Amino acid sequence: MKAVKILFSIVFLAILTSNVRLISHWTESRGVYDDICYLRQAHLFQRFGWQGLDTSLAREDDGYLASKLRSINFENWKDGTKAPCHTQTADGSKWVMTPPPGTGFVLALFPEGFQAIPLYALANMIIAGFALYGLWRARHPGALALAASFGAVSIYFMINPAKASYSIAPTMVVCALAGLLTARLFDDEDRPRLLMLALVGALLGLSASFRIANVLLSAGYFLFFGVSFLVRRDQKTFMQGLSLGLGFLVGILPVLAANMVNSGHPLVSAYGGQDTQAPSLDLAVLRAYLGDTQFPVILLLCLWTALLWRFSSQFCVRRLALLVAGNLALNLAFFATHPVFTQYYTLPIVMLTLWTALFATIFSREMQGMQADGPQPSEMLSRVPI
Structure with missing residues (x-):
């Protein structure tokens, strides 16, 4: 198995190298409207620090937005x-940006004019690191095969379709870490792990700072722990739900703060138009998702989740499968009924599900191997009465 791990490590690094080489030739004036807004948010953070949360056009006194629009030949620059993704507040007092502040913040960590390239290069390296961790952590042929195949897919997705929006790069990193911690939460439910659960909640909340739609990534978690409390009615499940909720609240604070500054209320977003239309079934949208390259991966994830629930001998893994299935179903149902199709819309839930299922498989196989081997010497010693 070591030879196989070395081989696929080389494959992962080859894909990563190819990705970084492609990224190094990117330009920030590629004509994508959302790019302008993310870069303007980054510019505001670099100029004003945390006060860059205020995206009012009244602060546009240095011509940054106009120059960016002109660089992509925008007609009304x-x-x-x-300007794209700018809207007037409900009271008509100012014009503000619609995207949340997280993507602009991470772009602001890099020098102006050279922000997208290092952001994507770093995100690719981190995702490759998660893929390598899963590969070398796998100790059984089945888990190794999954880690090898889906690890390669995860790195490839960091170029296509992740390149479509700057918000996807940091989202993918958060999904990988949240998936790892979620799998770890359920590998031993004897321990409450409230701090880890709060961290998962914080990561899910933080993801909404990159894309408002990422708030849906937490839907299955709240459904699962909410139903668990209604069924069990005990202190443990209450504390688990409370920890998740408090962590989520901490993670989503940047969004609430930006809403307060720009819209005057923490729960009022500047988003409008198609993004806020009521859900509806559109055959053209459904066909677009069915024909997308992610659809076979989604089918495999559904099958994988079902197999985890059906054949796992560990009750905690079956509970995890229910959480993953509920989250996947809720997210896919939302985007299938969204009025427009965009290739990267379903990518966050696909990757969160992939990482969670992968690490759950790896950890459960480890536990099965330990149980088959019997108690370790250290465990036997701990049982000796003193």
């Missing part, structure tokens, strides 16, 4: 009110 002189008129900020015509």
Whole structure:
């Protein structure tokens, strides 16, 4: 198995190298409207620090937005009110940006004019690190095969379709870490692990700072722990739900703060238009998702989750499978009924599910191996009465 791990480590690094080489030739003036807004948010953070949360056009006194719009040949580049992803507040007092602040914040960590390339290169390296960790952690042929195949897929997705939006790069990193911690939560339910559960909640909340739609990534978690409390009615499940909720609240604070600054209320977002329309079934949208390259991966994830629930001998893994299935179903149902199709919309839930299922498989196989081997000497010693 070591030879196989070395081989696929080389494959992962080869894909990573290819990705970074492609990224190094990217330009920040590629004509994508959302890019302008993320870069303007980064510019505001670099100029004003945390006060960059205020995205009012009244602060556009250095011509940054106009110059960016002009660089992509935007027709009304002189008129900020015509700029993409900017909208007028409900009271008509100012024009603000619609995206949340997280993507702009991570872009602001890099020098202006050279922000997208290092962000994607770093995110690719981190994802490759998770893939390598899963590969070398796998100790059984089945788990190794899954780690090898899906590890390669996860690195490839960091270019296509992740390149479609700057918000996807940091989202993918959060999904990988949240998936790892979620799997770890359920590998031994004898321990409450409230701090780890709060950290998972914080990561899910933080993901909404990159894309508002990422708030849906937490839907299955709240459904699972909410139903668990209604069924069991005990202190343990109450504390688990409370920890998750408090962590989520901490993670989503940047979004609430940005809403307060720009819209005047923490729960009022600047988003509008198609993003806030009521769900509806559109055959064209459904066909687009069915024909997308992610659809076979989604089918495999559904099958994988079902197999985890059906054949796992560990009750905690079966509970994890229920959480994953509920989260996947809720997210896919939302985007299938969304009024528009965009290739990267379902990528966050796909990757969160992938990492969770992968690490759950690896950890459960480890536990089965330990149980088959019998108690270790250290465990036997701990049972000796003193």
